[in-house]
Amino acid sequence: MTDERGGRLLRPEDSSPRATFLELFFDLVFVFALTRVSLRLVEGTGGSVGTLLAEIGRTGVLFLALWLLWSITTWVTSRYEPEQPVIQFVVVGTMFGAMVMAVALPRAFEDRAASFVLAYLAVMLVRPLIIATALRHHPRRTVPLRLFAWAVAGAVPWLTGAVGPEELRLPLWVLAVAVDFAGLLLGWPLPRLGPARTAGWLIAGEHLADRYQQIFLISLGETILVIGLTYSGAEFTADRAGAFATAFVTTALLWRIYFHRAGHLLAEALRVARSPGRLGTSASSTHLVIVVGVLSTAVGYELVIAHPHGRTDPTWLVFVVGGPAIFLAARARFEYEIFGRVSRSRVAGLLVLLLLGPALTLVPPMAALALVAVVLAGVASADARRSRGRPSEPAASPLGHGGTGGGEFPAP
Known part of the structure; x- marks a missing residue:
């Protein structure tokens, strides 16, 4: 039987579709974070082509981690009611983690590697556990638990790269980002449960x-x-x-x-x-x-x-x-x-x-x-x-025709 208290966490049909003030507040951190990304790239333009490409690779890994943080938060506030105190706590906590990552980003491959990684992993590991706990016995709680399991797998190369030899940091973090994005793209599959692809999500x-x-x-x-x-x-x-x-x-x-x-x-x-x-x-x-x-x-x-x-x-x-x-x-x-x-x-x-x-x-x-x-x-x-002079063209996306139309997760 579906847990009604846990079900209150889901975004209802009559919820406002507009972004909340908390989400706009959350975005302010990313204005600062993106300036740190630009700063790293500018500082890497003074050397050879090889140096520049290496800096683009390093900065790209850091940017992808920030993007994943923002993107999953966006899907969370689209799936769950952002006015619920639990979701607000999750968003504010993610905001603080992103702020720490942004502060550490200019030297994240040097002496601030641990700060960047610990802030990232704190969000990726704690956020799904909080949501799963708030969902209680609701069938949808399997989704945040999937995210947690995949975040644990990705944490291994993240932490090894942060504390290990500096020359191994980039390949280990590339592997870590690949694991995190693979989970998102594949629907965080787990043994006996299969995937929960985002293509089947009912979203706002x-x-x-x-x-x-x-x-x-x-x-x-x-x-x-x-x-x-x-x-x-x-x-x-x-x-x-x-x-x-x-x-x-x-x-x-x-x-x-x-x-x-x-x-x-x-x-x-x-x-x-x-x-x-x-x-x-x-x-x-x-x-x-x-x-x-x-x-x-x-x-x-x-x-x-x-x-x-x-x-x-x-x-x-x-x-x-x-x-x-x-x-x-x-x-x-x-x-x-x-x-x-x-x-x-x-x-x-x-x-x-x-x-x-x-x-x-x-x-x-x-x-x-x-x-x-x-x-x-x-x-x-x-x-x-x-x-000029033509009526507005209606949306006719070729990507939204598949699926069942129900927008539900597969049975847990």
Whole structure:
């Protein structure tokens, strides 16, 4: 028999789909955390290509741990009633853990490895136990217990990397992140229980869409911080003023391209999908890549505003050109998730950026950033021309047609 007291923890149908003030408060930590990610990448651009790639790998592992923390919290507040005191306690506790991770992140591969890992594991291990306890004997309590079991497996390489030889830290933490993401993608399967794939979850689609839009805006907010802090800390010159203005315009173009049509329809697509969990899982992966593109672009801003003159360092183009290219590629996938098609303007913009990349080493960084802004402006203009005078296109996601339509977990 279903435990009624435990069932109160689940989000009811009449619950507000909008993000709560606590969730918005929680997101403030990630504004700070994303600036720490950018800082690590900027500090890694001064060496060789090999050094840069190694730093991208290290920073990527740390970012993925933060993303997993944010993403699972988002699914928790979409599955469970965020006004319940237990869920509020879980969110605040996760917030503190994320704050510790963000503080430790710039030196997480050096002397602050233990702080970063212990904060991460405290959230990943304690959070599911609290939720499982609050659910009492409700059938859904098997899901947080699955998360706990997989977090225990992932804790082994996390802790070994933190206390072991420094040269083994990166491969061990890559393994740890792989275990954690494998659990999410496979549905945290356990012997005799099988998986509980997120494709079968009954979710609050409008709430989930709201949260993905907000993490995108948080990443844009991080670029605004980078633009402002870098320009305010440098000597005011005409070149730097031009780079400052171009960076701001580029950020505005990223916002415009994201929210054009598809960016407004994720909630509708999740609402009409027979398998909203499948579409939500796919959208989560897409937004991960979108945020990576925006963060990489922010690193490019800092480099260009600080050094607008001279020839462009080839490694800088990984961020100045690579960031917007990653964003366009992920935004094209997002469009496919919503409409089942991809606009030619996004493909054309991506190809132009990739083809222009090698030639931009011959021009100053300021000119390289300006050309990137021109390409993005072309994509945004094509969007506006295509939609002018036409009715809004309804969501027709090809990813939400599978599943049973019931949105329930398999029997425990």
